[in-house]
Amino acid sequence: MDAPARDNASDYALQLSMIGVKHLVRTCEGNYDERVFESKGIKIHDLYFQDGTVPSRSKISVWLNLIKETFIEKTSIVNENQYIAVHCLAGLGRAPVLVGIALIEYGMESHNAISLIRSNRPGALNSQQVRLLMSYRRTKTLTSKSCCAIW
Template identity: 45%
Template sequence: MNRPAPVEISYDCLRFLITHNPTDAQMGKFIEDLKAFGVNTLVRVCAATYDKTPVEQEGIQVLDWPFDDGSAPPDQVVGDWLNLLQAKFKEQPGCCVAVHCVAGLGRAPVLVALALIECGMEYEDAVHLIRQKRRGALNAKQLHYLEEYKSKLCLRLKDANDTTTEPARSPTETSVSMVLWPSGTP
């Protein structure tokens, strides 16, 4: 089966790698890709179909947060995802967090879109940025979820003067230092 190549989504100081679920035969290339993008954490949002030990032996943390194919993530997964990102991007600014589902077209992109929205991006811009790099990403149910999602802005940025920055209205790169808010704090 021919699967799409992994894609990096970057916005401000956030870096994500969206990929598909590798087979055992693809594991070597999969690990090479993770290392090439500087991934330090991998989140699997589909059922585990491969042994995570080889990935962990490369110093990459693997987390399993599966949820139903084609659906929006449950609140527990959203909370865990945002808490992970707050910790990772605060401890290791510029690091890359990888996330995969089976094909990398639904569950993984919806989590990345949530992170972009929490950073202050409008949902339409988040979807556009992801779809520019991952054609066919996100189904109607997931799009509706993102449209209705109420951001807590828990991944907002502060500049060097400790002033909250207004994120760009379009998906462009900016250079600001990252300070993450605790959940629920504007």
């Protein structure tokens, strides 16, 4: 998704909380008050990397650990029905590449993940990001099936 701004952060926070988002991953600098999201029970995770690039292996590892903790290592009923939202500035590069990695980790073929993302976000993913997704190999850390929504 694209980045919330000061004037619409409360709308984003309300919409995300209504669908059960408990984690907001931000891949760009935040231009909004984090407390707006925290007041709705949404924890912000900074996973910044440069616009137009791909995440480093360490960033991918952090991303996969968050997914694993949220969807696979459910240790209590409190963790039921939690979702993750991820945003970059325009919602066309950094966020979609992380979503693509997650889809591939859950067993989707690279080209299908790219097609799904682009059908929901026309213009998403530059050539460098597509190359990463096409060459990305599953780590087999994520095996549980969960829901994915792309805005």
